[in-house]
Amino acid sequence: MHLNSYKFIVNPVAGGGKARSLMPKIEKKFKEAGAEFDIYVTKGPKDAIEAAARAASEGINIIVAVGGDGTVNEVLNGIVHTETALAAIHGGKGNDFATAVNMPRNLDEACTALLRANTKSIDLGKVLDRYFINSVGVGFDAAVALRANQGVRPFKGVSAYIYSFLNMLYSYEPVEMIIDLGNGPVQNTPLLVAVGIGTAYGGGMRIVPDAIQDDGLFDVCVMDVMNRLSLIYHFPKVFSGTLKNLEQAGMYRTSEVKLSLSEPRPLHLEGEILFGDKLHFTLKPKGMKVLWFDDSDNIKVKV
Ligand SMILES: [Mg+2]
16 A cells, blocks of 8 residues: 655745644654655755755655645756656645645645545646746736745735735836737737636635646736726735636636746746746646545545
């Protein structure tokens, strides 16, 4: 039964220390189950990429990112092109990947799910030489993320994000770009463009709520500029997944996206801010093996 070998890659600062605090219980569960496993605590940014690559080359076949979406993204960039499967438990501030694969939030259930290890291959996106497995945003959303990341003392976490959102409402200048969604170039100056394999980014913002992870296509949202009041009014809809119903939201499906910006701008890619002006999004169909859970797995356990 336990032919799988697991490596837990733990980001000790994820979720304000939440990821680290989960480990003793996970360790106990895996010992009890007699599973083959090992734990690695990362030493700083990008360390998870190296650690994951090393583990995959040693023949570990399941790597569990214990952190948030930033940790997941580093792990996946370390094991891309290998047969090693990616898993994640809810351990950070944003856990959009763990949510996308239906990983239970309850830790006992999560361990049971990990030990059951049902796999599925889902699509993998790439832009600016970085792979992603959920969603990437360019424009207003990335500017807000960048502002929040830069630190807006005394604000932290959600309040830093809200402060940055309000700040950007007044200072954000949309950038002109040529958008090619496979039907030829179109000139536009949108509020934002989001390219998704999974439905959400930024910790539950369902910007492309109809995205399917293994259909070989990106779901793309091109949001038109709107005035401040409309933006404030409509913004909460991104959490309910109803932003797509706005006339300002164009939703598309395509296997390739080219954005040519008039000047370099930030994009937010699963916890990281990158900069670029020529953004070519490519998709590798079913390019990543992940641990996948659903209700039919019947993983509910009594606690
Ligand atoms: Mg898709």
